[in-house]
Amino acid sequence: MYFLLIGLVGLALKYLEIGPVAAWSWWVVLSPFALAVVWWAWADASGYTKQREIDKMARRKQERIDKQRDAMGMLSKRRK
Structure with a gap:
């Protein structure tokens, strides 16, 4: 859940071009969503x-x- 919240905050900051997040690559900004998917897959599989x-x-x-x-x-x- 935390990865999802971090991803949403990062996405909003990148889209609105606020702070240093505006200069980050989209891969970095979207990576918490990928981590959330990996976490959920592991949690369900284990x-x-x-x-x-x-x-x-x-x-x-x-x-x-x-x-x-x-x-x-x-x-x-x-x-x-």
């Missing part, structure tokens, strides 16, 4: 994004379980 999603769902599930146990007056294993 399972990084899937593992983060699984961890997020497991955390939500545990929070629901803890909330239900608290509502029933039972102490969760984490709070003992």
Whole structure:
């Protein structure tokens, strides 16, 4: 995501010819977009994004379980 934001800022600065970015090559300005594509390809191929999603769902599930146990007056294993 950061590569995409850097690329958008660089693109805007190059297009509007602001600061030293105006003198940079288009290859340099557009390179963060290529890096974003490489990052997303690696993250999907390695399972990084899937593992983060699984961890997020497991955390939500545990929070629901803890909330239900608290509502029933039972102490969760984490709070003992």
